[in-house]
Amino acid sequence: MQDSFIEIIGFIAAILTTAAFLPQVYKTWKTKDVSSLSLPMLLLFFIGIVSWLAYGFLKNSPSMIFANSITVVSSFLLVYFKIKYRE
Structure with a gap:
């Protein structure tokens, strides 16, 4: 029961x-304005999310897999x- 609550x-x-x-x-898709986005930040974020996704699979956590799949x-x-x- 507690594991279900944690997953919720x-x-x-x-x-x-x-x-x-x-x-x-x-x-960003609609305006095509990327001037305020930092490429290094985006790359670090992407690598971090991929790592969280891998962690979610290793921990067999459906919530982590769900969220990080979409965010990847x-x-x-x-x-x-x-x-x-x-530009």
């Missing part, structure tokens, strides 16, 4: 933190946009 907290955190990141991806895609898109739309 994990899913709530996963949904909130993942959802918080999506408006930036959408705004989102952060990859921001890196892609930063490179594609840079």
Whole structure:
């Protein structure tokens, strides 16, 4: 029972933190303005999220796998946009 409660907290955190990141991806995609995005920060963030995803698989944590799978895609898109739309 306690493990289920912990996973529920994990899913709530996963949904909130993942959802918080999506408006930036959408705004960047629509405006193609990447001037305020730091490529080194995006790369470090992407590597960190990939690491969290691997950790989630190793810990067999559905909430971590769910959140980080979506955030890997989102952060990859921001890196892609930063490179594609840079001036």
